[in-house]
Amino acid sequence: MKKSRISLLLAISLVGGTVLAACGNGGSNGGQSADGVTTVEFWAAPNPPQQAFWQEMAKEYETVNPDVKVNVSAIKESPSSEASIQASIAGGNAPTVAENINRGFAAQLSNSKALVALDELPQFKEMVESRNMTETIAPWEFADGHQYVLPIYSNPMLIGWRTDFLKEIGYNEPPQTYSEVLEATTKLKAKYPDKYMWAKGADLADPTAWKRWFDFFLLYNAASDGNKFIEGQNLVADDKAGVEMLTFVDDLRKAGGVLAQNATDPFETGAGVFTDIGPWTFDMWATKYPELKYGENFTLTLPPVPDHMDPADAKTYADAKGLVIFSAAPEASQQAAAEFLKWVYSNEENDVKWFKQTNLPPARDDLNEVEGFKQILAEKPELAPYAEAVSKGVPAMDNPKFNELQTLIGQEAFNKVIRGEIDPQTGWNNMKKAIEGEL
Amino acid sequence: MNKQNNKLGWLFASPYIIFGLVFFLGPLLWSLYLSFTNWDLIAPEFDFVGLDNFRKAMAAPGVQSAFWVTYKFMMLFVPLVTAMSLAVAVVIQGLPKFKSVYLIGFFLPYLSSGVVASLIVQGFLSYNSPVNEFLRGTFGINIDWLGSPFSALFIVGLILAWKFTGYYALILTSGLESIDKEVYEAAAIDGVTDRQRFWKITLPLLYPALYTTLILSFGVTFGIFTEVYQLTGGGPNFATNTWQMEIFNQAFTNLQAGYASAIAIMASIVTFISIFVIRKLLESWGKRNGWV
Numbered sequence: 122m123k124k125s126r127i128s129l130l131l132a133i134s135l136v137g138g139t140v141l142a143a144c145g146n147g148g149s150n151g152g153q154s155a156d157g158v159t160t161v162e163f164w165a166a167p168n169p170p171q172q173a174f175w176q177e178m179a180k181e182y183e184t185v186n187p188d189v190k191v192n193v194s195a196i197k198e199s200p201s202s203e204a205s206i207q208a209s210i211a212g213g214n215a216p217t218v219a220e221n222i223n224r225g226f227a228a229q230l231s232n233s234k235a236l237v238a239l240d241e242l243p244q245f246k247e248m249v250e251s252r253n254m255t256e257t258i259a260p261w262e263f264a265d266g267h268q269y270v271l272p273i274y275s276n277p278m279l280i281g282w283r284t285d286f287l288k289e290i291g292y293n294e295p296p297q298t299y300s301e302v303l304e305a306t307t308k309l310k311a312k313y314p315d316k317y318m319w320a321k322g323a324d325l326a327d328p329t330a331w332k333r334w335f336d337f338f339l340l341y342n343a344a345s346d347g348n349k350f351i352e353g354q355n356l357v358a359d360d361k362a363g364v365e366m367l368t369f370v371d372d373l374r375k376a377g378g379v380l381a382q383n384a385t386d387p388f389e390t391g392a393g394v395f396t397d398i399g400p401w402t403f404d405m406w407a408t409k410y411p412e413l414k415y416g417e418n419f420t421l422t423l424p425p426v427p428d429h430m431d432p433a434d435a436k437t438y439a440d441a442k443g444l445v446i447f448s449a450a451p452e453a454s455q456q457a458a459a460e461f462l463k464w465v466y467s468n469e470e471n472d473v474k475w476f477k478q479t480n481l482p483p484a485r486d487d488l489n490e491v492e493g494f495k496q497i498l499a500e501k502p503e504l505a506p507y508a509e510a511v512s513k514g515v516p517a518m519d520n521p522k523f524n525e526l527q528t529l530i531g532q533e534a535f536n537k538v539i540r541g542e543i544d545p546q547t548g549w550n551n552m553k554k555a556i557e558g559e560l
Numbered sequence: 561m562n563k564q565n566n567k568l569g570w571l572f573a574s575p576y577i578i579f580g581l582v583f584f585l586g587p588l589l590w591s592l593y594l595s596f597t598n599w600d601l602i603a604p605e606f607d608f609v610g611l612d613n614f615r616k617a618m619a620a621p622g623v624q625s626a627f628w629v630t631y632k633f634m635m636l637f638v639p640l641v642t643a644m645s646l647a648v649a650v651v652i653q654g655l656p657k658f659k660s661v662y663l664i665g666f667f668l669p670y671l672s673s674g675v676v677a678s679l680i681v682q683g684f685l686s687y688n689s690p691v692n693e694f695l696r697g698t699f700g701i702n703i704d705w706l707g708s709p710f711s712a713l714f715i716v717g718l719i720l721a722w723k724f725t726g727y728y729a730l731i732l733t734s735g736l737e738s739i740d741k742e743v744y745e746a747a748a749i750d751g752v753t754d755r756q757r758f759w760k761i762t763l764p765l766l767y768p769a770l771y772t773t774l775i776l777s778f779g780v781t782f783g784i785f786t787e788v789y790q791l792t793g794g795g796p797n798f799a800t801n802t803w804q805m806e807i808f809n810q811a812f813t814n815l816q817a818g819y820a821s822a823i824a825i826m827a828s829i830v831t832f833i834s835i836f837v838i839r840k841l842l843e844s845w846g847k848r849n850g851w852v
Contacts, residue, residue, distance in 0.1 A: 201813075204812045204813070207602055207815060211601050211602055211817075229815055230602070232600075232603075233600055233601075233602040233603035233604075233815075234603060234604060235602050235603075322686075322687070323706065323707065326707055326795065327795060328795060381704075381707065382686075382687050382704035382706070382707045383682060383685060383704075383705070383706050383707070384686050384687035384688050385687075385688055387687065387688065390688055392687060392688055522814075524813050524814045524815075528814075532797075536796070536797075537797075540707070540796070
């Protein structure tokens, strides 16, 4: 009696376990179903134009390759796309391919052996050559000599300026050096005490790691002429440039030029005069703030630089992201994914389509040469400064601990300087000590 | 007969036992095991690191802040929510009719999404919200509501109090309803004042319900996450960093599942000891006053 009960329990557990295991693997058999169709699970960025592009590509590819099914879905953004990917890997439900991956996150993933080394795939070399991205992809090489990310776009972040307010305080061109910005701040506060020169809302005072790309690294890359911040396991930051940059931030705060509290669209609503702008912003503005017109009431420049530097040569942070293939995916799906990507990038018209639909400059060496790109830039002049600045963009660090390290930049230095709680030199020293301890 | 009752008892208790084993004991043991490893959540291999995670956590500013912030929230949230829910319960109990309608009204925030409530508050307190425009325009003052430690803590506490008031009021109302009306009638004949009636009759007889709400509200402070995550991210300067926030950051942002498990184990121990002490204090308070 007792034995039969135990047998029954075991039977139930086995059946349940088998069903759950089947669910976990999506019921797949090495990525290939019984009818010989290989499935590629493709996770696109949670941005409708990007999702639409990949859906279109998948549909076209399936018509010429009926033995491959590419399922495109958006990466869940709650709580973040990175966390969704991590959770899917931990849960054994990783996709085959995902886009929207930056170097730092790719370093985390490759460190955990979650990614396929793309350079080991037979399609890789052909893909890089046919897409004309040999130079663009070079800095994406990881410390172990492999390429884990195929960059899709490289997007140099620029500074948007409200030229309407600048004109009212006597500027026909945006200020571009630290002294010029501080001088303009004095004039702005005299005319509009309620307005701020740099308004980004609470982001400036928030230690969340990724926020440092769009304030700290934007200014640091400009001040240090693109000097690396961390190389391998070493902090190689340019001390002089770092302190100089933090001093500028501190001076701007002292002049009442920084709004670092929660605010709704401060640049768009006119509470602030400058902020960082990415090209994804323009589609949103077209519906939400149609009154903002490039060349009429806003313009774009590279980040401000110390007085001794030439603003025209300023470096900036490159919000560059790309595709990865996950090692947990079945071998057949990995191969099918590589073939799909090779097919997409063998035709430059697809990159033209991408640029047109998403406003994100494709990561190619010939961005200013291809006729299709030239046409788009002529139609959307606000994208031209981004295309011109591609070579000035410095991508994110490739350290797997980038989250901890960038959190320390905020906690120890940047956020405190913004709030006036620490002087720039002490903040910089504390930050270095904390980062070196973490490394 | 006894054996049959015994079987029936096990049968009825089995869903809870199975639920507890699968969703409580299993994860607890798994978490305990992970806390001694350096697993990063996704890597197939990881090492056993002994007590390193616990040593690291003890010295971490994030963990230390989580420990203290919980008690700060407790000092703010518990009196606030208790006073508010008691007031709501007393007022509703005194209503001639439609008591349940009003109670449902106060209970609705408990069912609402913490994310939505936080987003509304965020918009309400932003620099260019009508409230702040008015304060700046009329009084010339600009308050960074979520940027200063005390006000950030206070706002999160206030949202939670708003959310839980209706729920606790429901428990307290049923406590009030269970007080025999004859006691009040006898007191009225003896000529007691309203104040005496509340302190000498209502409060002692309400003590069991009040004890429940107090224990529940103390417990809430150890599990605060959504509001803090949405509004302050644990800042400024860790001023609103809670245990849950720290665990989330370490596990899902920094990919340190082993270390996060160690923090979770520490949080469980702190929560257990704190609630145990609070329970003992409340019991002795009740006994001292002759309420239990």
